[in-house]
Amino acid sequence: MDTILVLTHPADAGSPLSKASLEAITAGVKLAASLKASLVIGVIAADANVAASTPVPSGARLLSVTGDAFAQPRYASDAAAAEALCRTSAATIVLAPSGSRFSRVLAGVAYRLGGYIDTHITSVSSKDGVKIEAGRWFYRQRIESIISRSSRPWFLLLEAGTCAPFASASGATPAEEIKVELPAQRTTVTGVRAPAQDAETIRPDARLLFVAGAGWTKKQADGQTHTPEAAELILGFLRATKASLGSSKSLVDQHSEGESVLPFLTHLNQIGQTGATPRHPKGLSSCCHGEEPHVVGWRFISERRAISLDPNCGWSRGKADVVYVADAFQVMPKLNALLKSK
Ligand SMILES: Cc1cc2nc3c(=O)[nH]c(=O)nc-3n(C[C@H](O)[C@H](O)[C@H](O)COP(=O)(O)OP(=O)(O)OC[C@H]3O[C@@H](n4cnc5c(N)ncnc54)[C@H](O)[C@@H]3O)c2cc1C
Numbered sequence: 406m407d408t409i410l411v412l413t414h415p416a417d418a419g420s421p422l423s424k425a426s427l428e429a430i431t432a433g434v435k436l437a438a439s440l441k442a443s444l445v446i447g448v449i450a451a452d453a454n455v456a457a458s459t460p461v462p463s464g465a466r467l468l469s470v471t472g473d474a475f476a477q478p479r480y481a482s483d484a485a486a487a488e489a490l491c492r493t494s495a496a497t498i499v500l501a502p503s504g505s506r507f508s509r510v511l512a513g514v515a516y517r518l519g520g521y522i523d524t525h526i527t528s529v530s531s532k533d534g535v536k537i538e539a540g541r542w543f544y545r546q547r548i549e550s551i552i553s554r555s556s557r558p559w560f561l562l563l564e565a566g567t568c569a570p571f572a573s574a575s576g577a578t579p580a581e582e583i584k585v586e587l588p589a590q591r592t593t594v595t596g597v598r599a600p601a602q603d604a605e606t607i608r609p610d611a612r613l614l615f616v617a618g619a620g621w622t623k624k625q626a627d628g629q630t631h632t633p634e635a636a637e638l639i640l641g642f643l644r645a646t647k648a649s650l651g652s653s654k655s656l657v658d659q660h661s662e663g664e665s666v667l668p669f670l671t672h673l674n675q676i677g678q679t680g681a682t683p684r685h686p687k688g689l690s691s692c693c694h695g696e697e698p699h700v701v702g703w704r705f706i707s708e709r710r711a712i713s714l715d716p717n718c719g720w721s722r723g724k725a726d727v728v729y730v731a732d733a734f735q736v737m738p739k740l741n742a743l744l745k746s747k
Pocket of ligand 1: 617618619620621623625652653654655656675676677678679680691692693694695696697698699712713714715718731732733734
């Protein structure tokens with residue numbers, strides 16, 4: 406019989422488990438139920454209180470590795486902690502959220518344990534209660550594959566946003582603390598340098614994706630470009646809604662073509678065939694044509710709306726739920742004012 410271990414960690418040092426960790430617990434609960442397998446939750450954190458307040462599914466075991474060495478992500482300490490949790494639980498299936506922390510270490514941990522790892526997993530299930538089927542997408546989300554392996558332990562890194570976060574009364578199950586002998590540490594984490602929150606425009610957990618297209622920097626009815634005004638409107642909207650910012654390829658490419666550009670956009674914002682395929686409940690596209698390679702990136706956006714001057718734009722041809730045929734330079738100031746008044 407399989408034993409499923411779900412590896413988890415806090416969002417930041419001192420905070421509770423990350424949302425992606427709670428989503429991985431939900432995946433573990435569902436898989437354990439369909440396989441009638443035992444379930445173990447493993448917590449890696451600096452603070453033992455994180456383990457104590459972890460919501461534990463009924464019947465599951467809770468293991469923790471805690472201490473100051475685990476406050477910050479670092480290969481040597483995280484790999485040692487994950488390895489200890491895998492060995493103690495004798496897990497045959499290991500589920501973990503695919504954030505930077507576990508993506509960095511779990512291939513190495515799988516190797517130490519003689520196991521296999523698959524990444525970017527978007528579903529895990531078992532139809533017959535024996536064979537496990539893990540789903541993932543290839544070729545920019547155009548081909549979906551189902552993977553099954555008989556080798557164990559099998560590590561699966563789960564994409565964020567594919568399960569609801571697990572929620573239940575926490576604290577009823579006491580954590581079993583696992584002691585880990587750390588190798589000599591050559592890496593010291595001295596701090597984190599991150600852009601100011603407003604400067605960070607890619608927010609995977611946001612409820613809304615706002616996409617800016619090349620129209621924002623094109624000549625408008627008065628024959629002039631209005632790029633600084635466009636930048637202010639877009640940033641004002643992001644500040645008010647905490648939306649994530651996406652962009653069309655045409656807009657981010659303009660930088661290398663020497664045209665008028667929005668300074669806060671990089672290729673990391675690009676959505677589409679050659680860009681990202683983010684997952685958000687809602688999306689609003691602005692000044693963007695809705696071309697097919699770009700729309701490919703909207704596959705996992707549940708409700709799509711667009712603002713474009715062009716009534717024949719690609720979005721209107723069944724690719725968006727609602728298209729506002731309107732001037733974004735008029736719509737967005739009104740929208741921002743409404744948001745401000747709230
Ligand atoms: C192989 C391949 C891969 C590609 N991969 C990607 C990809 O990953 N991502 C991607 O985005 N693209 C990709 N593209 C390019 C894609 O097909 C489109 O050409 C591109 O996304 C179009 O960008 P755009 O809509 O911003 O600009 P445009 O096509 O220039 O459209 C601008 C739009 O803004 C509107 N507009 C202008 N002013 C206003 C205003 N004031 N108010 C409202 N609307 C206004 C215009 O009516 C127009 O519809 C790829 C293309 C190929 C061939």
